[in-house]
Amino acid sequence: MEHSPVSESLRTPPPPAPSGAQAGGPSKEDAYEPVIGLEIHVQLATATKMFCGCELSFGEPPNTRTCPVCLGLPGSLPVANARAVHFGLMIGMAVGSELAPRSIFHRKNYFYPDLPKGYQISQYDEPLCLGGSLGGIRIHRVHLEEDAAKLTHVGASGRIHGSDASIVDFNRGGTPLAEIVTEPDVRSAEQASEWLKLLRTTLRQLGVSDVNMEEGSLRCDANISLRPVGSSELGVKTELKNMNSFRFIERGIRAEIARQEKILQGGGQVTQETLHFDPGSGAITSLRSKEEAHDYRYFPEPDLLPVAIDQQMIDAARADMVELPAARAQRFERDLGLSAESAQLLAFRAELGDYFEAALAAVPQGESPPPAQTLANWVAGELVPRLSDTGGDGSEEGGSDPSSSRVEPSSLASLVEMLAAKRISVGAARQVLDTLVVSGGRPQEIVDAEGLAAMDGGDELAGIVAAALAANADAAQRVREGNAKAIGPIVGHVMRETKGRADGTEVARLVNEQLGT
Amino acid sequence: MSDVISLSAAAAAEAIAAGSLSANELFDAYRARAAADRAAGEDGLNCFTWVAVDAPHAFPATDAALAGVPLAVKDLFCTEGVPSQSGSRILEGYLPPYTASAVARLADAGTSLLAKTNQDEFAMGSSNENSAFGPVRNPWDRSKVPGGSSGGSAAAVAAGLAPWALGTDTGGSIRQPAALCGIVGLKPTYGAVSRYGMIAFASSLDQAGPLTRDVRDAALMLRHMVGRDQCDATSLQFPEAIQLPTAERLDGVRLGVPEEFTGAGIEAGVLEAFQAALTHAEQLGAQISEVRLPHAPHALSAYYVIAPAEASSNLARFDGVRYGLRAADATDLLDMYTRTRHDGFGAEVKRRIMLGTYALSSGYYDAYYGRAQRVRTKIAADFRTAFDQVDLIVTPTAPTVAFGLGEKTADPLSMYLNDVCTVPMSLAGIPAISIPCGLSQGLPVGLQIAGPAFSENRLFDAAHALEQSIGFDGAFARV
Numbered sequence: 001m002e003h004s005p006v007s008e009s010l011r012t013p014p015p016p017a018p019s020g021a022q023a024g025g026p027s028k029e030d031a032y033e034p035v036i037g038l039e040i041h042v043q044l045a046t047a048t049k050m051f052c053g054c055e056l057s058f059g060e061p062p063n064t065r066t067c068p069v070c071l072g073l074p075g076s077l078p079v080a081n082a083r084a085v086h087f088g089l090m091i092g093m094a095v096g097s098e099l100a101p102r103s104i105f106h107r108k109n110y111f112y113p114d115l116p117k118g119y120q121i122s123q124y125d126e127p128l129c130l131g132g133s134l135g136g137i138r139i140h141r142v143h144l145e146e147d148a149a150k151l152t153h154v155g156a157s158g159r160i161h162g163s164d165a166s167i168v169d170f171n172r173g174g175t176p177l178a179e180i181v182t183e184p185d186v187r188s189a190e191q192a193s194e195w196l197k198l199l200r201t202t203l204r205q206l207g208v209s210d211v212n213m214e215e216g217s218l219r220c221d222a223n224i225s226l227r228p229v230g231s232s233e234l235g236v237k238t239e240l241k242n243m244n245s246f247r248f249i250e251r252g253i254r255a256e257i258a259r260q261e262k263i264l265q266g267g268g269q270v271t272q273e274t275l276h277f278d279p280g281s282g283a284i285t286s287l288r289s290k291e292e293a294h295d296y297r298y299f300p301e302p303d304l305l306p307v308a309i310d311q312q313m314i315d316a317a318r319a320d321m322v323e324l325p326a327a328r329a330q331r332f333e334r335d336l337g338l339s340a341e342s343a344q345l346l347a348f349r350a351e352l353g354d355y356f357e358a359a360l361a362a363v364p365q366g367e368s369p370p371p372a373q374t375l376a377n378w379v380a381g382e383l384v385p386r387l388s389d390t391g392g393d394g395s396e397e398g399g400s401d402p403s404s405s406r407v408e409p410s411s412l413a414s415l416v417e418m419l420a421a422k423r424i425s426v427g428a429a430r431q432v433l434d435t436l437v438v439s440g441g442r443p444q445e446i447v448d449a450e451g452l453a454a455m456d457g458g459d460e461l462a463g464i465v466a467a468a469l470a471a472n473a474d475a476a477q478r479v480r481e482g483n484a485k486a487i488g489p490i491v492g493h494v495m496r497e498t499k500g501r502a503d504g505t506e507v508a509r510l511v512n513e514q515l516g517t
Numbered sequence: 518m519s520d521v522i523s524l525s526a527a528a529a530a531e532a533i534a535a536g537s538l539s540a541n542e543l544f545d546a547y548r549a550r551a552a553a554d555r556a557a558g559e560d561g562l563n564c565f566t567w568v569a570v571d572a573p574h575a576f577p578a579t580d581a582a583l584a585g586v587p588l589a590v591k592d593l594f595c596t597e598g599v600p601s602q603s604g605s606r607i608l609e610g611y612l613p614p615y616t617a618s619a620v621a622r623l624a625d626a627g628t629s630l631l632a633k634t635n636q637d638e639f640a641m642g643s644s645n646e647n648s649a650f651g652p653v654r655n656p657w658d659r660s661k662v663p664g665g666s667s668g669g670s671a672a673a674v675a676a677g678l679a680p681w682a683l684g685t686d687t688g689g690s691i692r693q694p695a696a697l698c699g700i701v702g703l704k705p706t707y708g709a710v711s712r713y714g715m716i717a718f719a720s721s722l723d724q725a726g727p728l729t730r731d732v733r734d735a736a737l738m739l740r741h742m743v744g745r746d747q748c749d750a751t752s753l754q755f756p757e758a759i760q761l762p763t764a765e766r767l768d769g770v771r772l773g774v775p776e777e778f779t780g781a782g783i784e785a786g787v788l789e790a791f792q793a794a795l796t797h798a799e800q801l802g803a804q805i806s807e808v809r810l811p812h813a814p815h816a817l818s819a820y821y822v823i824a825p826a827e828a829s830s831n832l833a834r835f836d837g838v839r840y841g842l843r844a845a846d847a848t849d850l851l852d853m854y855t856r857t858r859h860d861g862f863g864a865e866v867k868r869r870i871m872l873g874t875y876a877l878s879s880g881y882y883d884a885y886y887g888r889a890q891r892v893r894t895k896i897a898a899d900f901r902t903a904f905d906q907v908d909l910i911v912t913p914t915a916p917t918v919a920f921g922l923g924e925k926t927a928d929p930l931s932m933y934l935n936d937v938c939t940v941p942m943s944l945a946g947i948p949a950i951s952i953p954c955g956l957s958q959g960l961p962v963g964l965q966i967a968g969p970a971f972s973e974n975r976l977f978d979a980a981h982a983l984e985q986s987i988g989f990d991g992a993f994a995r996v
Contacts, residue, residue, distance in 0.1 A: 068615050072834045074608065075595040075617060075714040079750045107830050109877070111854055118833020160850060168838070297877035299886060302720035302827055304750050 032226040032264060034257045035234055036186035037140075040199065042178045042209045043147065043217040044087045049174035050146040051078030051121060057171035070174035072116030077303050080105070084176035085128070085307055087208040088144050089317035091178055092129030094202055094324055095139045102308050103128045103143075105301040110294045113160075113168050114148040121146050122179075124298045128307065135198045135326065138183035149173035178208070184223065184234065189253035193246045196220060201325050201350045213245050220244075222253050225270070226260045235260075236270040240277055241287060252277035255284055328353055336360075336372040345380050351401040352379055355409055362410035363417070370416035378416050382430065383407060386437045406440035407433070415443040427500035428452040455502050461494075464502075465510040468493040480515055487511055521546050522995065526586050526680040526734045527761070530627075533585045540585025543680075544572045544629060547587045550678045551632045562654045562663075564673040566592045567600045567633040581627030583741060588628040589679035591670050592636050594620050594725075595714040599630065603716040604638040604666075606649040607861025608841045617714020618746045619683065619725045626741035631679055635669030638863045639832065640690055640718040642666050643935040646926055647865045654922070655698060656994040657960055661919035664694030664935075670728045671698040677995030681729045681738060685715055687722045688820050689915075689939025692951035695728055696914035696963020699953040699991045701980070702728045703735045704939075706970045707946035708753040710739075711746030717831040719824035720751075722943050730991060732952060732981040736761050739973060760974050762981035768802035770979060773907030777813045778938050784917045786957025791913045794954040794964045797986040798911070803979075808903040808910060812895040816941040819896070821933060822876045822889035823944075828866075829873030835861060868929065897945040904969045909979055912938045914951040914963030942967045950976045953989040961989075 048055055052069035068076040092099050106124035127143035150172045155164035180199070186192045200211045200218060210217045225237035240256055243249040255277060260270050272290040277283075323331070329347035332338045338346070346353040356379045363369045379402065387400035403409075415436070419429045424447060432446045447453055455461045468490050469476045478486035487508060494507045521543050524532065532538035551568045554561040590596060593603040595613035602608040616624070624630070637647040645653040645668025653668040655661040656676035663672040667684030671694035674682050684691040686704035695702025703726045710725045717723060727738035740759035746752045774795070779788065795805055837843035837857030844856030862870070876885035903910060915935055925932040942949040947970055954964035964983065968976050 068613075071839060073595075073613065073615075073840070074601070074603070074611070074716040074834070075593075075613065077713050077749050079748065109830050109833060111833065111836060113836075113838050113850070116834060116839060118836060119830050166850075295879045297830070297874065297879070297882075299826060299830070299877055299882070302751075 031229040032261055033229045033231075034187055034189075034253075035184045035225045035227060035237075036188075036192055036253060037184035037223040037237075038137075038180075038182045038186060038192060038196070039221040039223070040180045040182075040196070041147075041219040041221075042091075042180065042203055042211065044084050044176040044178055045207070045209050046081055046083040046087065046176050048081060048083075050081050050084055050144070050176035051174055052076075054174065056175055060171055062167075062169035062171060065171040066173070070116070071170055072118075078121060078301075080304055080307065081176055084144055084178075085309075086313065086317055086320070087176075087206075088128045088142060088178055089309065089313060090206050090208055090320060091180065091203070092132065092142050093317055093321055094206055095129075095132035095134045095142070095180075097129035097132035097139060097142055099129055099309055099314065100126060102126070102306050104306045105144075105304045106298045107301050108296045108298055110296055112148070113166060114151045114173065116149065116170065116173060120148065121301055121304070126306075128309075134202065135195055137185045137195055140181040140183050142178055142180050145177050145179060147172055147175035147177050184225075189250045189257065192222065192253055193250040196246060196249065198325060198348050201348055205322050205324055205350055207320075207322070216244065220249055222249070222256075224253060224256050224260065226257065226264055235264075236272050238270065238272065239274045240284070241274060243277060243279075245279075248277065248279045251279065251282065252284075255282060259284055325350065325353075332372075332376075338373055338376050342373065342376040342380065346376060351403060352384065355379060355402040358403070359409035359413040359416075362408070363413050367414065367417055370413050371420050374420055375413065375416045378412060378433075382433055383412060383437075386433065405437060407436045408440070411436055411441070411443055418443060418447070422454055422503060423447075424452055424454050425500055425503050427495065427504075428454065431500065451499070452501055455498055455506075461498070461502055461506065462510055462514075464494055464497050465490075465507060465514060468497070469511065469514060476515060479511070480517060482517075522550070522677045523992070524680070525730055526583070527737050529680055530583050530586050530737075534580070540629075541572050543585060544569075544587050544631065547631055547679060548572065551589070551673070554673075554676075554678055555632075559651070562656055562659070562672050562676055562678070563651050564635055564653055564669045564676070564678055565589075565632045566602060566604070566635050566650050566669070569629075569631055573629045581625075583623065583737070584627035586628050586680060587631035588620075588623055589632045589634050589670060589673050589682035590620055590630060591667050591682070591684045592633045593640060593685060593716040593718075594633075594683060595716065596620055596630060596633065600633060601716065602649075603640070604636040604648040604650060605835075605861065605866070606842060606863070607835045607857070608716075609649070611841050613714075615714065617725075618711035618748060619742050620714065622711075622744070623683070623738070623741055632673070634667070634673055634679075634682055634684075637666035637668065637690075638866050639716070639828065640666040640685055640687055640723075641828070641865050641869055643689070643693055643932050644920070644922075644925065645669065645672075645694070646922065647863055649863060652922055655919045655960075656996070657699060658919065660921055661960065662697070662922055662924075664697035664915070664919065666690040666694075667702075667728060668694045671695050671700060671702065674698070674700050674728050674730060675991060675994040681727060681734050683725060683738075684728045685718075685723055685725050686939075686943065687718050687724075687824060688943045689936040691726045691728060692939050692949060692963065692965060693915045693935060695951045696953070696961065696965075697919040699961030699989065699994060700728060700730055701732055701735045701950065701952050701984075702726065703739060703950045703973070703976070704942065704948060705739060705743065705973060706753075706948045708751050709755055709948070709971070709973070710742045711744075711749040711752045713746055713748035713752075717827075719827040720831060721827060722820075722824060724943075732950070732977055732984050733761055735950065735980075736973075736977045755973075756971050757974065760977070762974075762977040764978035764982045765985055766802050767798055767979060767982050770798075770803045770909065771907040772798055772803045772805045772979075773808035773903055773910045774805060775808050775810045775813060775903070775910060775912060777810050778912040782916050782934065782937065783913055784957070787913050787915070787917060787962050790955035790957055790962035791911075791964060794983060794987060795911070797983055801982050801986055806907060808907055810896070810899040810903060810910075810941060812892060812899050813941045815892045816896055816944055817933060817937055819889040819892035820936070820940040820944060821872065822885050823893065825869040825873030826876045826886050826889075827873065829870045829877065832862075832866065832870060837861075865929070893944045896941055900941070900945045900947060900967075900969070908968070909972075909975065910967045912965045912967070914938060914965040918957050918960035918962060938965060946970060948973050948976055950980050952980050952984050952987075953991060954983070954987055955989065961991075 122145035123143035129142035132139035153163035332343035644662035670682035675698035847853035949967035
């Protein structure tokens with residue numbers, strides 16, 4: 001869980017990134033650029049634990065998913081989970097890591113009640129995957145390790161110091177973890193949060209983890225330092241531990257950047273330490289200083305053999321690879337002609353991309369497919385906003401999954417196609433979607449039932465336009481005099497009369513025609 | 518002494534299979550002797566930390582290979598529901614919920630658990646004086662140590678309190694007490710026997726093996742221990758069946774004598790017995806030559822870095838949180854850890870935890886642990902080179918015969934030197950057997966025979982031929 005043995009100062013400086021601190025900030029001498037590296041722990045969705053045969057636990061009664069191995073009983077020995085290695089390789093492939101032909105497990109020694117053996121089996125200087133990048137952020141390494149047990153402290157303090165008692169649930173202990181360490185390439189709190197969402201989608205697409213922050217299957221630490229803008233050296237870093245939601249990560253990093261900025265601008269020096277961000281109070285407190293840092297006495301785990309990766313394992317991992325968000329965005333842009341923004345929006349939120357593709361594929365027989373860009377706009381811009389009133393702090397999903405709504409993908413496809421063919425107006429389409437979200441159904445039936453079909457440009461509409469001009473004589477006069485904006489009340493009148501079925505462009509054309517303008 | 522006690526384990530198994538001996542009778546005879554030793558306290562040998570109260574209700578079907586043969590098991594093997602304490606106060610009364618794989622395999626073969634044997638705490642010691650449950654005495658001379666750390670197992674077999682016993686060897690903990698007690702002890706190839714359920718001392722060195730009255734029994738027990746175990750990632754399938762040895766000759770067998778273990782530091786009486794054994798070997802047709810193990814003199818130093826380093830980590834789990842001793846009235850977590858481990862561990866264990874912690878510390882790792890591992894690699898290479906020239910290597914097992922109780926406890930270094938001949942094989946992971954080859958000052962001397970990995974069958978053959986020729990009589994100790 002700690003920093004990798006490679007010192008940050010030895011790494012090549014990352015490519016320059018735009019600095020948020022510069023714009024409108026203090027003078028150049030005082031402007032600082034945040035340098036952020038992330039360490040992410042992902043619980044792997046294997047059937048059994050990392051080093052024993054116990055099933056993973058999902059809220060079972062305490063200490064019911066345990067055995068001599070994950071309880072650290074005397075005489076027990078670990079055996080590495082091949083599925084976890086498989087998932088680790090998939091993660092490595094997804095970020096373009098170099099897969100180590102031979103990697104080894106190390107023991108990381110320290111005492112804590114959630115660590116039954118007195119050491120965590122992790123990887124140290126020979127990890128499973130080295131290097132790579134994702135979404136413009138370089139990956140330093142990916143390695144495998146085991147999760148700790150869950151501690152609950154009884155008493156007022158809520159922490160181990162000052163508690164009346166502490167109880168340990170070993171169900172979680174030994175759950176396989178992949179630790180993904182980035183290079184210090186992140187430059188802002190917002191970028192950290194955005195990038196983590198991309199990582200989460202990637203891992204979810206791979207099927208290697210539930211990646212649920214609230215449930216702790218995705219956890220993030222951030223190493224943060226500041227340096228003068230333009231400098232390529234790294235400042236003293238602090239480590240912000242275990243933030244468990246995207247919102248807290250963003251707030252925590254922002255708070256730590258502000259804290260360090262204040263220290264540096266006051267002429268002070270940042271102290272290397274491990275910090276805790278309290279999302280309740282917004283306070284940052286020290287967990288331990290550099291001097292108090294553990295000496296983990298890493299050494300190769302003698303109970304396990306080196307992990308030797310052969311071609312068969314690589315082939316098996318490759319066979320399980322799926323299209324990842326970055327590649328999907330490219331495909332949306334290239335093959336479907338989506339704008340870059342839409343392509344990323346749909347690809348980086350896999351549930352939107354899946355819904356979008358399902359809708360494209362679900363065009364009923366005899367109907368032509370809706371234009372892809374319009375469909376994309378309607379998925380992201382119309383449907384999702386109608387679904388995201390489900391509460392929560394929005395930190396996890398930032399909206400709801402349309403596949404669990406009442407709107408069938410084929411329905412949205414039909415609706416967008418009707419709109420594109422001008423068989424309904426935009427306003428009518430929105431009304432239909434409102435109905436679909438509430439009660440489902442087929443768009444054509446709703447259009448028929450509610451009489452929302454677009455009026456063609458025939459006599460009926462011309463008559464209504466004429467009536468509207470008569471009722472809005474002042475406005476009509478001003479339009480004649482060249483005030484184009486004055487057309488609003490006239491069109492509004494027509495729309496009221498037609499209950500939105502009229503096409504706005506056609507109405508405007510008729511108005512101008514009848515006024516001779 | 519009852520007649521059944523004079524039977525070797527193999528002979529007893531045959532008698533039970535033939536129906537001429539009842540398993541109950543055999544078990545009761547040994548149980549009575551073991552219980553008497555336990556009851557005698559300081560007046561006995563103190564071989565045991567637990568003795569079965571009753572015979573097992575049902576003995577296994579007599580077609581099991583070892584049907585009804587009682588087995589004494591070193592305390593550090595986990596035995597379900599039976600105290601498994603590794604000779605330590607910190608695990609006093611600990612009842613494991615599972616049984617070690619090696620013990621389970623022997624039980625599957627028909628053995629019944631007779632007793633748990635005393636040992637040095639966490640297998641750290643060469644005299645069995647480091648046990649939290651008191652020292653074991655040598656049945657040849659009660660004022661002498663039995664060797665260690667499997668001292669209880671060795672003394673029990675030598676004294677006829679058990680037909681055979683299971684021990685563990687990390688740097689000599691089977692071979693050295695076997696030598697000092699005048700019995701046979703084998704450390705198998707690393708990985709040949711599962712370590713699952715052995716309370717660990719040094720994971721890369723620990724290996725279970727038999728302590729028996731003769732070579733044939735050692736082969737018989739090993740046959741039912743070896744094999745790949747899904748629960749031990751470092752275990753391996755033994756490449757061939759273990760044969761019961763019958764060899765009477767050593768014709769054409771090339772024996773190498775490393776000059777490093779036949780000079781200074783080896784007691785004169787021990788060397789004399791060793792030379793006599795070589796004469797037997799020559800008479801049996803063996804070719805004897807000198808070999809060199811140039812890095813062997815550094816083996817002890819490397820061992821006393823690697824083993825304590827691994828031990829410092831292996832013993833971290835004894836923290837008072839889940840099992841074993843927990844210091845009462847601790848004020849906070851650190852206080853609980855500190856006092857539990859202060860009260861629970863003996864002096865030698867603490868010494869090695871400190872040694873190992875230091876050796877692994879940031880800034881010292883390369884100078885100690887890293888360098889020790891490089892020495893280990895060189896020692897293994899030395900043996901490979903030697904085995905290009907000779908088939909087997911012979912040395913004295915221990916530099917001295919059994920020494921007096923309390924004689925070396927004040928000087929850990931002189932105690933550590935007792936492992937000088939056995940540690941190199943442990944570091945190389947190769948098998949080695951100790952057989953009695955004579956007496957010096959009225960005490961047994963051990964001959965060690967080592968071979969390449971998985972050469973146990975050849976070791977047994979050579980040991981068997983020498984055993985027959987030497988004709989060592991261990992009955993003296995079985996009173």
